[in-house]
Amino acid sequence: METPELRFEKIDDYRWELPRQGAMRVPGRVYASEKMLSKLERERVASQVANVATFPGIVGYSLAMPDAHWGYGFCVGGVAAMDVDAGGVISPGGVGFDISCLPWDARVLHEHGCTRAISEMLPDWEQSRVVAQDFGALQPVAAKPFRFFRKRPDTPLYRLSTSTGRTIAATGDHPFYTPDGMVRLDQIRRGDRLALYNFQGVPYERPSDEVILSESRMRAVLAGLGKGSAGNAATQILNQLRARGLLPLHYGSPAVPYLLKLIGFVTGDGTLGFFPSGRCGIGFYGRPEDLEDIRKDVSSVGYAATQIYSRQRTHQIQTFYSKYSFQSLENSCRTSPRSLAALLAALGCPVGNKADQSFRVPPWIRKAPLWQKRLYLAAYCGAEMDTPSTSSGLNFYCPTVCVSKEISLMDSAAEFLQDISAMLEEFGVETRTIARMTDYYSGKGGRKSGRCRLVLANRYQNLSALYEKVGFVYNRRKLAQGLQAVHYLRLKAIKVSRREAIAAEAQRLHAHAGVGAKTIHKSLGSPEDISLRFIERSIYEGRKSSARIGDGFDAFSERRREFTEGLGASGMVWDAVDQIEKISAPEWVYDFTVSHPSHNFVADGFVVSNCGVRLLRSGLMADEAAPRMDLLMDALFHQVPSGVGSKGKLRLTEAQMRKVFEKGARWAVENGLGDAEDLDTLEDRGAIEDADPDGPSRRAVERGRDQLGTLGSGNHFLEVQKIDAIYDESVAEAFGLFEGQLVVLIHTGSRGCGYQICSDSIQEMLRASLKYGIALPDKQLCCAPLKSPEGRAYFGAMGAGANFARANRQVITHRVREAFMHALGASPRELDMGVVYDVCHNVAKIEKHEFAGRKLTLCVHRKGATRSFPAGHPELPPRYQKAGQPVFLPGSMGTASYVLVGTERAMRETFGTVAHGAGRRLSRTQASKQISGRDLRLQLEKQGIRVRTDSERGLAEEAPFAYKDVSEVVEICDRSGIAKKVARMRPMGVVKG
Secondary structure (H helix, E strand, C coil): CCHHHCCCEEEECCEEEECCCCCCCCCEEEECCHHHHHHHHHCCHHHHHHHHCCCCCEEEEEEEEEEEECCCCCCEEEEEEEEHHHCCEECHHHCCCCCCCEECCCEEEECCCEEEEHHHHCCCHHHCCEEEEECCCCEEEEECEEEEEEECCCCCEEEEEECCCCEEEEECCCEEEECCEEEEHHHCCCCCEEEEECCCCEECCCCCCCEEECHHHHHHHHHHCCCCCCCCHHHHHHHHHHHCCCCCEECCCCCHHHHHHHHHHHHHHEEEEECCCCCEEEEEECCHHHHHHHHHHHHHCCCCCCCCEEEEEEEEEECCCCEEEEEEEEEEEEECCHHHHHHHHHCCCCCCCHHHCCCCCCHHHHCCCHHHHHHHHHHHHHHHECCCCECCCCCECCCEEEEEEEHHHHHHHHHHHHHHHHHHHCCCCCEEEEEEEEEEEECHHHCEEEEEEEEECCCHHHHHHHHHHHCCCCCHHHHHHHHHHHHHHHHHHHHHHHHHHHHHHHHHHHHHHCCCHHHHHHHCCCCCCCCHHHHHHHHHHCCCCCCCCCCCCCCHHHHHHHHCCCCCCCCEEEEEEEEEEEECCCCCEEEEEECCCCCCEEECCEEECCEEEEEEEEEEEHHHHHHHHHHHHHHHHHHCCCCCCCCCCCCCCHHHHHHHHHHCHHHHHHCCCCCHHHHHHEHHHHCCCCCCCCCCCHHHHHHHCCCCCCCCCCCCEEEEEEEEEECCHHHHHHHCCCCCEEEEEEEEECHHHHHHHHHHHHHHHHHHHHHCCCCCCCHHHCCEECCCHHHHHHHHHHHHHHHHHHHHHHHHHHHHHHHHHHHHCCCHHHHCCEEEEEEECEEEEEEEEEECCEEEEEEEEEECEEECCCCCCCCCCHHHCCCCCEEEECCCCCCCEEEEEECHHHHHHCCCEEECCCCECCCHHHHHHHCCHHHHHHHHHHCCCEEEECCHHHHHHCCHHHECCHHHHHHHHHHHCCEEEEEEEEEEEEEEC
């Protein structure tokens, strides 16, 4: 359905209809002036309205309010009602979701250690598995993307670089992992620490269709193993391999990456054997956590491994000089399918005692794409290469790999290591020598055995190539320590480079200006790490080698504690931001969400990943408070944290969070954060009863536990206002409002917790759409029938998020009262600060409505739209039964906001819904290009509007001119009859995230 084919037909000056066409089940309807309509069409609102009209069970119209603009799935300002009893659905896209993105060339690390530009993933992203960090277990894991986005950038693009030279470009709203959790890029500053995962891998190359193992070759191998034409063993094995997609096997077969790893590990620290009894076995030995990874990979090729067994073992080694005994804990697992064992043997995996036979790296592996070669190498090195360690605390030993052989087979050992050396060189890893030691120990029967040892260079560049490009598979400890070693060496190299630059400058000053060592040293400020002796050697004696690190540089073990604090053995390290610069944006930016609960992935080495409004009235005249406005705004800014990642004064346990999900604002009141009468004027008395407190994930709990009582960022705000016009005296009186009154408007929602709930639901909803045969014109409209298990689960979790949002606004209300008391020196009685109303505008609710003469139970989706119930509606508080429901329509920082009241016409036409704000007309990028945050602050302050914010950039993105004319939006609502004006409010001060 393309937007140019969709045209609205005029009903009257403020209503426009989109006739049914294609798969639309109902017409579309938009509330707009003729002037607004053309912009709505340009913003693809018509297309999104038409797409929503295809939902099963939709009733009446697919609606858009006057503030509508493009959104995820639904347009923002979109409304749709689904018949619960007629197969109606529920969709996260109709509640709210945001997207942040990376440029086309950002390289994403995939499960098998290869990287792909994020734009290259577009055709086949659903088959991908990327590397994510499990923040609970503190380890890298494989995760499957379940949503992929491509869009034109609507926020600024920045390039970030760290102190060690790592760089990435991303939109300003893209989150990065920091010690404070995920934080937007545009909220990160120079010196802040970010998490890096420095494993680079190698670029992905599509494998060829060349056959590695044919059926005829497999038959020949089976004959060699005694599984020839006699009996049916060979036939059974071939059938089992075919059934698993393992025969014929080609480079592009999905199982090949896992087989490469298994063969590499067995070649090093495993066993493969066939026994006279006809049995066979594949054994793996290592740490339990590494064996678990092996078990998963065995499963990935269609087999199962045993559980992990542990036992104490006593070992004895007889050398030419002495006999050594020691004990160790041996952990192992096994798998014994004949077909798998035969497959590994056919692919060149050594069978039997490796010390008593010759073998090389299989030729087919040496022909494989580089990223596949890496899998074999990394698994073999994970088993056989020594763990990265230092000789003096500052310098690392040369990495080595040893192969033990019976003495007559030492040439074979050397040839195998030459194969390994040649493969390592393809990754830029330099090897020094292959040493032979023939006096290692006496084997059984007096046979001499020895070792060949491959020694690698320990230069920084060489270790970087080894640990960051090849790394280790099936050995998490080595992988993490290798990445930590390279980060340390990079810090060390930067320090040495600085000292060399100082030495060169000292030599220049001495040669051209005749300046002496003491003067030069003093001009440098006599830094602790640059001694006078260093300057003297540089200018008088000349340097025969590069500068040394000098005193004061901590040993690896000490530095590692600092840059891995809180990161465990995940392989992540902290690095400081060195520079952030705005850059020109490409035509398209990309992003995706992964299925893992930690919701992150690794791009360019960096770990990257519900709403409502409340009005408080006071017993104060605005003019009385004006002289103390600066003090009041400071107090509010202190009491109500704002900005991305902002944290409140509360840090809840998981059990407490579950209670918030259940009770909403009632939890806050029960815990002394508000007055009992506050609940009387909250939508649903502060809590959705159908919320499922166990619905939100552990990750959602974690993201929300310290955000209760905070505003967040974007278009969220807290505004102190003055009522400067009353349009309906009787309704205003019912609401407790009067001209000249000081009021506070709060706009915020469920913060990262609500985002996480929506994000967690998307994959399940995509599966449900397929399961129930729901045709989706746009995957962002994934949904499930309301009466299905998936639909009920999402509805319950969404209700929990809405309750968190209500509790959040209740806690903020309590903090606002505290700030007023502190700044104005007034008692609660003098302030008389009560809640006018609190209503959601990103939510789906079950409501009773009458349509076409029938009474229906509907699920009304309101995305960026607010409820507008008339007088007499049973869901209204008693005090508003005669007047109707208060409706709040905020403007922008420099413009008015409005109070309206719900109407009967809204019930008939829009399922009791009206606009929720002015609606954007410029993207955040466009707005920030037209004005700086500093200049906007000055403009607002000239108008008498005090501004408090922790982000000048975020302030610019929310400039008043970035929004539509709120007065025009209000007039359309009023004249169309879906709400009626009650009062107008002008801003005096604003706290902005």
